[in-house]
Amino acid sequence: MVSVISLAVPILLSALIVFVTSSLMHMVLRYHQSDYREVPRADAVQDALRPFNIPPGDYFLPRPASPRDMKSPEFIEKMKKGPVIFMTVMQSGPPTMGQSLILWFVYCVVVGFFSAYVTGRALTPGANYSTVFRFIGTSAFMGYSLALLQFSIWYHRNWGTTIKSVFDGLVYALLTAGTFGWLWPR
Numbered sequence: 190m191v192s193v194i195s196l197a198v199p200i201l202l203s204a205l206i207v208f209v210t211s212s213l214m215h216m217v218l219r220y221h222q223s224d225y226r227e228v229p230r231a232d233a234v235q236d237a238l239r240p241f242n243i244p245p246g247d248y249f250l251p252r253p254a255s256p257r258d259m260k261s262p263e264f265i266e267k268m269k270k271g272p273v274i275f276m277t278v279m280q281s282g283p284p285t286m287g288q289s290l291i292l293w294f295v296y297c298v299v300v301g302f303f304s305a306y307v308t309g310r311a312l313t314p315g316a317n318y319s320t321v322f323r324f325i326g327t328s329a330f331m332g333y334s335l336a337l338l339q340f341s342i343w344y345h346r347n348w349g350t351t352i353k354s355v356f357d358g359l360v361y362a363l364l365t366a367g368t369f370g371w372l373w374p375r
Contacts, residue, residue, distance in 0.1 A: 191309035193302065195374055200305050203329075203368035204297035207361045211293070214357060224350040243278045250274040275344045300332035301365060308369070318370040326366030334358030 193200075215221055228234050251267040253259045308324040334355040340346040 191312060191314055191374055193305050193309055196305040196309060196369070196372075199369045199372040200298060200301035202372070203301045203365040204294060206364050206368055207297045207300075208290075208294050210364055211357065211361065214360070221350075221353060224347070224353070245278050245280050248274070248276050248278065250276070297361075300329055300361075303332060304328035304365060305369070312373075314374040316373060318373070321373045322366040322370040325369040326362050329365040330359060330362035332358075333361045 250273070251264060253261075253264050258264050304325045307328045308321060311324055312320060334357075337351050337354050337358070341348050341351040
């Protein structure tokens with residue numbers, strides 16, 4: 190058994206490596222550029238929504254008042270007429286990345302922490318690189334990728350976008366696994 194405390198360096202270093210790599214993947218490779226399509230007549234849609242002053246949050250339109258209401262003729266008609274929308278409304282104002290970047294780094298640390306915990310319970314000091322790589326890589330992949338599938342299953346997010354993000358998670362997991370394999374206590 191290996192304590193999580195003794196794995197602080199690979200946890201933090203792998204988080205930093207994933208953080209930098211993800212930035213490069215999104216800014217240089219730009220294959221996520223097509224993840225979101227533009228709404229037709231976007232300016233007119235924004236102008237039409239602005240008077241409602243919708244507060245930041247997640248919304249479903251049309252939204253039934255209860256599960257029973259999903260079977261009502263009125264709700265079914267609204268679904269047929271459309272549009273049917275899942276949307277997230279963000280705070281208005283200039284784009285800022287600071288808080289999101291901080292939260293992303295913290296998330297990378299959390300994935301590293303739990304991967305270290307699982308692997309530290311399964312392996313001992315001196316475990317070989319490939320065994321550490323396999324345990325950490327699998328745990329990190331679960332943390333970075335598997336929950337993303339729910340958004341395509343339940344909210345009909347574009348599967349192409351989801352698969353690209355799962356691929357990103359695989360890259361992050363491999364980098365995390367390599368860092369831990371290299372720095373695993375001997």
